[in-house]
Amino acid sequence: MMGVEGPCDGPGASPSWGTPDIRSATRLLEIGGEEAMVRFGRSVLDTPGARAVLVWNGDEARCRIATGGDRVSGALPWVPADRVDLLVLLDEQGATLVRDGIRCEPVRGAGLRAAGASALSLDAAPVVATPRGAEAATRALARAPLHTAALLIGIMRESAEFSRSYALERVAFGKPIAHHQELAFLIADMATAVDASRLLLWEAAWRLDEAAEGGPCSTELAAEACATAFAEAVEQSQFVTPNGVQILGGHGFMQDYPVEKRMREARALGLLLGGVDRAREEAGRELCAWEGPIALTVEAAS
Amino acid sequence: MKLAIDAGTQQRLEMVRNLGSSQLRPAGLEADRAGHPLPHDHTLFQLLVKVGLGKTRWDGKAEAAERSGGEAKIGASRSLICVAEEMSYWDRGVAVAFPGPGLGDPPISGMGTADQKRRFLSPFLNPERPLWGSFAMTEPSAGSDVAAIQTTARPDGDSWILNGAKSFAAHASRAEWIVVWATVDKTLGREGHRAFVVEKGTPGLGDFVVERKMGLKAYESTSFTLRDCRVPAANLLGGEERYAKRAGFKGAVKSFNATRPLVAAMAVGIGRAALDEAAAFARENDLLERVRGRDRLERIRRRLRAARLLCWRAAWLADYGRPNILEASMAKATAPAVALEAASLGMELLGEVGGRGDHLIEKLFRDVKAMDIVEGTGQIQRLIMARQLVQLPRD
Numbered sequence: 001m002m003g004v005e006g007p008c009d010g011p012g013a014s015p016s017w018g019t020p021d022i023r024s025a026t027r028l029l030e031i032g033g034e035e036a037m038v039r040f041g042r043s044v045l046d047t048p049g050a051r052a053v054l055v056w057n058g059d060e061a062r063c064r065i066a067t068g069g070d071r072v073s074g075a076l077p078w079v080p081a082d083r084v085d086l087l088v089l090l091d092e093q094g095a096t097l098v099r100d101g102i103r104c105e106p107v108r109g110a111g112l113r114a115a116g117a118s119a120l121s122l123d124a125a126p127v128v129a130t131p132r133g134a135e136a137a138t139r140a141l142a143r144a145p146l147h148t149a150a151l152l153i154g155i156m157r158e159s160a161e162f163s164r165s166y167a168l169e170r171v172a173f174g175k176p177i178a179h180h181q182e183l184a185f186l187i188a189d190m191a192t193a194v195d196a197s198r199l200l201l202w203e204a205a206w207r208l209d210e211a212a213e214g215g216p217c218s219t220e221l222a223a224e225a226c227a228t229a230f231a232e233a234v235e236q237s238q239f240v241t242p243n244g245v246q247i248l249g250g251h252g253f254m255q256d257y258p259v260e261k262r263m264r265e266a267r268a269l270g271l272l273l274g275g276v277d278r279a280r281e282e283a284g285r286e287l288c289a290w291e292g293p294i295a296l297t298v299e300a301a302s
Numbered sequence: 303m304k305l306a307i308d309a310g311t312q313q314r315l316e317m318v319r320n321l322g323s324s325q326l327r328p329a330g331l332e333a334d335r336a337g338h339p340l341p342h343d344h345t346l347f348q349l350l351v352k353v354g355l356g357k358t359r360w361d362g363k364a365e366a367a368e369r370s371g372g373e374a375k376i377g378a379s380r381s382l383i384c385v386a387e388e389m390s391y392w393d394r395g396v397a398v399a400f401p402g403p404g405l406g407d408p409p410i411s412g413m414g415t416a417d418q419k420r421r422f423l424s425p426f427l428n429p430e431r432p433l434w435g436s437f438a439m440t441e442p443s444a445g446s447d448v449a450a451i452q453t454t455a456r457p458d459g460d461s462w463i464l465n466g467a468k469s470f471a472a473h474a475s476r477a478e479w480i481v482v483w484a485t486v487d488k489t490l491g492r493e494g495h496r497a498f499v500v501e502k503g504t505p506g507l508g509d510f511v512v513e514r515k516m517g518l519k520a521y522e523s524t525s526f527t528l529r530d531c532r533v534p535a536a537n538l539l540g541g542e543e544r545y546a547k548r549a550g551f552k553g554a555v556k557s558f559n560a561t562r563p564l565v566a567a568m569a570v571g572i573g574r575a576a577l578d579e580a581a582a583f584a585r586e587n588d589l590l591e592r593v594r595g596r597d598r599l600e601r602i603r604r605r606l607r608a609a610r611l612l613c614w615r616a617a618w619l620a621d622y623g624r625p626n627i628l629e630a631s632m633a634k635a636t637a638p639a640v641a642l643e644a645a646s647l648g649m650e651l652l653g654e655v656g657g658r659g660d661h662l663i664e665k666l667f668r669d670v671k672a673m674d675i676v677e678g679t680g681q682i683q684r685l686i687m688a689r690q691l692v693q694l695p696r697d
Contacts, residue, residue, distance in 0.1 A: 061587055061588065061589060061653075062653040062654060063654070076654060077653075077654045077655045077657070077658050078654040078655070078656075078657035078658040078659075079654075080657070107658045107659060107660060108658065108659035108660050109657065109658065109659045110649075110656060110657050110658065110659040110664045110667075111657075111659075117657070117658070117659065119658065171443075172444075172445070172446050172447035172450065173446075173447045173450075173697060174697065175697075180681075180697075182681040182684055182685060183681060186681070238646050242642060242671060245516070245671055245675075246671075246674055246675065246679065246680065246681075249445045249446065249675055249679060250440065250445055250469065250470045250523075250675055250676075252671075252675070253515055253516050253517075253671060253672050253675060254513050254514065254515060254516070255514040255515065255516060256513075256514070260516035260668075260671070263516075263671070264516075264668070267646065267649055267656075267667060268656075268657045270650070271649065271650070271652070271653055271654055271656050271657045272654070272657070274653075275650055275653055276650060277592075277594050277650070280594070
């Protein structure tokens with residue numbers, strides 16, 4: 001749960017911070033279950049404009065909020081939100097929930113400005129709950145980057161599709177620029193990047209569902225897939241979205257066209273939840289635990 | 303190719319470093335935060351003129367000086383690109399915003415008659431206040447395909463009538479004059495091109511729109527139109543005689559290029575700034591112990607070093623009049639992509655600090671993208687390289 005409800009994969013995707021569906025929110029926040037969502041999430045979901053923000057708090061170099069007691073203090077340089085009504089600090093053991101005493105100072109924001117941008121500070125803010133559970137934390141840590149990866153893929157799709165359409169209309173040297181090989185190949189590579197990232201995302205989502213339903217996939221395997229999908233989406237977004245600008249040439253650099261906005265949004269999204277470093281660490285840890293041949297996908301149970 | 307930098311260039315670099323840290327970078331950040339170009343009366347521009355910048359490279363003489371005999375070196379590209387890299391390290395947008403004749407200087411001093419040089423470049427010999435020139439080739443429908451410009455020039459008595467639209471012309475709305483490229487016959491491609499100096503205030507020159515850009519906000523990139531814009535025949539660069547002499551003459555294809563390595567070096571400067579800022583952040587936040595962070599910094603430095611050497615090689619060849627078309631395009635194709643990666647990896651190192659939108663690396667990430675587009679896109683450079691390497695046929 002990052003104050004995001006509902007699907008966001010689509011053209012012009014900035015996160016749709018809309019309202020309420022407790023079930024969909026529960027799917028995103030595993031840690032406290034439906035009871036926690038009713039107790040802490042309901043007021044957020046029922047209050048127009050209220051926001052809940054989830055932060056990866058497992059790296060003190062990035063998120064300097066010390067937890068462990070009944071109050072928390074610290075700072076976070078940026079969240080894509082203009083207000084925080086419920087702060088969920090997630091680490092590998094569980095979550096710390098804070099409702100009051102959260103100070104938001106507006107900052108410019110590198111992207112995602114429709115969501116707002118704030119620096120957070122907490123000064124002995126009271127903790128309202130600390131749901132614990134390593135497995136639930138693992139699932140929550142898997143869902144959050146999965147959701148962010150989906151946003152990234154929506155942005156990439158739009159960037160690739162807009163620039164492809166532009167390239168089919170724009171004529172240079174006697175033909176549409178899309179028909180010049182160097183751009184044709186680039187457009188093909190961008191399409192491949194989007195589709196490959198999306199398939200990794202879907203496979204990871206399937207693994208999570210299987211793990212939740214006792215299928216042939218463990219939570220650890222599902223978490224690895226989600227981390228991998230996130231890492232891939234971030235990396236590919238840094239290939240696709242700058243090339244979305246490149247294809248439009250000088251027009252791409254102007255703010256009249258949406259592609260520069262996509263480039264900024266993709267870069268900003270990839271910084272959340274510990275960024276690619278946390279994702280690679282997660283995926284790498286699971287990888288190193290393999291003995292024998294490494295399976296790329298999950299074998300169905302016989 | 304010598305790898306050491308000569309003493310004269312070292313001195314110039316030191317001057318740029320002092321100016322950069324005290325003036326250029328703060329002005330660039332100011333423009334970025336304001337979201338618009340530095341105004342023409344900004345104190346920085348007055349300072350630059352005061353210290354002797356903003357001048358033309360033309361020596362003020364009617365005829366070009368003869369080269370002294372026995373000297374193999376014909377240019378100073380290597381030195382120029384070192385300075386250009388350093389300027390861009392501090393702020394590439396501000397470096398372009400400098401007063402002066404800008405890109406209008408080479409066509410006037412290279413093609414212009416003695417009278418034209420005197421009229422248009424003399425004000426830039428020792429300017430007492432900031433003055434700008436401008437150059438307009440690109441059009442809304444003609445960027446890479448320069449031969450396809452649509453702005454027309456029609457003779458009318460002792461004048462020419464220009465009609466068309468230009469885009470992304472630096473300083474156009476504040477310039478004393480704009481070198482405007484137009485065609486006398488669209489079917490002739492480049493053979494039909496003519497360069498005109500259109501002076502500020504000429505009726506029919508107008509509709510200036512200063513574009514809102516992703517980055518490099520310190521200087522204006524401006525669109526404008528020419529509507530039955532009457533330009534004296536005396537403002538056709540080089541006069542009719544120049545084009546009459548050239549008619550039917552294919553001429554020697556220029557075998558070396560000095561501007562692509564220059565722009566590539568600017569990209570290296572931006573990338574270097576990202577590297578230094580990322581390293582400083584890592585140092586201040588105890589991230590240097592982390593292998594992933596170190597790996598990023600190592601990769602950025604390695605690729606930037608290679609990119610810089612590609613620029614130096616191309617410039618060195620140009621300085622000795624040796625063919626460098628492949629090398630110039632190689633530098634231009636490589637450096638902007640490397641610099642973008644530097645800024646992007648720098649953002650990853652910053653983490654959420656990058657997301658705030660107020661760190662220098664975030665600005666550099668937005669600034670640097672243009673470098674793969676201007677002075678020939680990366681795609682055009684690869685096309686040029688392919689023609690050199692595998693004789694790729696022209697369509």
